[in-house]
Amino acid sequence: MQPVLTARNLGKSFTIQNVRTQALLNVSVEVFASEFTLLTGPSGCGKSTLLAVLSGMTKADEGVVSAGDMALSSMTDDERDAFRLKHCGFIFQGFNLFPGLTAVEQVQVPLDYMGVAPKEARERAAHAIASVGLAKRSHLRPAEMSGGEKQRVAIARAIVKNPAILFADEPTSALDSENGRNIVEILQSIAKKSGAAVLCVSHDMRLVKQADRVLQMEDGRLLRDVRPLAAASSKGS
Numbered sequence: 001m002q003p004v005l006t007a008r009n010l011g012k013s014f015t016i017q018n019v020r021t022q023a024l025l026n027v028s029v030e031v032f033a034s035e036f037t038l039l040t041g042p043s044g045c046g047k048s049t050l051l052a053v054l055s056g057m058t059k060a061d062e063g064v065v066s067a068g069d070m071a072l073s074s075m076t077d078d079e080r081d082a083f084r085l086k087h088c089g090f091i092f093q094g095f096n097l098f099p100g101l102t103a104v105e106q107v108q109v110p111l112d113y114m115g116v117a118p119k120e121a122r123e124r125a126a127h128a129i130a131s132v133g134l135a136k137r138s139h140l141r142p143a144e145m146s147g148g149e150k151q152r153v154a155i156a157r158a159i160v161k162n163p164a165i166l167f168a169d170e171p172t173s174a175l176d177s178e179n180g181r182n183i184v185e186i187l188q189s190i191a192k193k194s195g196a197a198v199l200c201v202s203h204d205m206r207l208v209k210q211a212d213r214v215l216q217m218e219d220g221r222l223l224r225d226v227r228p229l230a231a232a233s234s235k236g237s
């Protein structure tokens with residue numbers, strides 16, 4: 001299996017008022033297409049920093065990140081922005097929706113940025129909204145939607161450009177457990193149906209049993225890399 005993303009020997013530290021925090025220490029990892037990968041570990045262990053470095057949002061101090069034959073670590077800021085716009089989708093805990101736009105308009109925004117013609121953008125946005133089960137709610141603005149619905153709009157916005165990699169940072173932590181489970185099922189099915197690599201940061205250990213693969217971090221290091229579903233099915237056979 002060819003990795004969609006490969007990181008080698010990543011290091012990243014932050015210094016504030018002469019206090020240095022090593023957020024990542026010698027992290028090497030590969031992320032694969034069609035898998036829902038959960039990145040977990042205690043608060044402050046470096047999960048969000050790793051996600052930010054893998055997506056090119058933050059530069060590592062050491063190490064290399066590459067996507068196929070493209071080395072993100074040696075791109076200019078503009079090249080990395082273009083890479084993210086074209087190949088990556090993002091989902092955040094706080095949904096990050098525009099208050100004044102309807103659900104379908106929110107989803108159209110990235111396509112407008114990419115220069116997709118308005119008619120095609122409208123059709124693709126409507127299709128993405130329908131794929132997360134919100135066809136009948138597409139005219140609503142964020143204030144008129146539940147948390148689970150808002151997160152589904154954010155997912156539709158992230159997948160509308162068919163990204164190769166979908167990054168989700170604590171996508172369920174503002175939701176109750178039923179809505180959280182529903183969001184994870186949608187993310188899992190995106191990995192299976194579209195072939196995207198889904199990398200999801202969460203400290204919620206309940207998601208472990210829904211993940212194809214679990215990466216566990218501690219103190220800036222990657223401690224474990226397991227595939228719980230494969231392990232469970234081989235025990236059962």
Ligand SMILES: Nc1ncnc2c1ncn2[C@@H]1O[C@H](COP(=O)(O)OP(=O)(O)OP(=O)(O)O)[C@@H](O)[C@H]1O
Nearest residue numbers: 014016021023042043044045046047048049050203
């Ligand atoms: N921009 C920053 N400036 C200074 N320190 C930072 C910055 N970002 C992260 N850190 C520090 O780096 C360490 C790792 O942070 P990170 O946010 O990656 O952890 P996390 O595992 O995602 O935590 P949480 O689960 O609480 O969100 C922490 O000690 C944090 O305080």
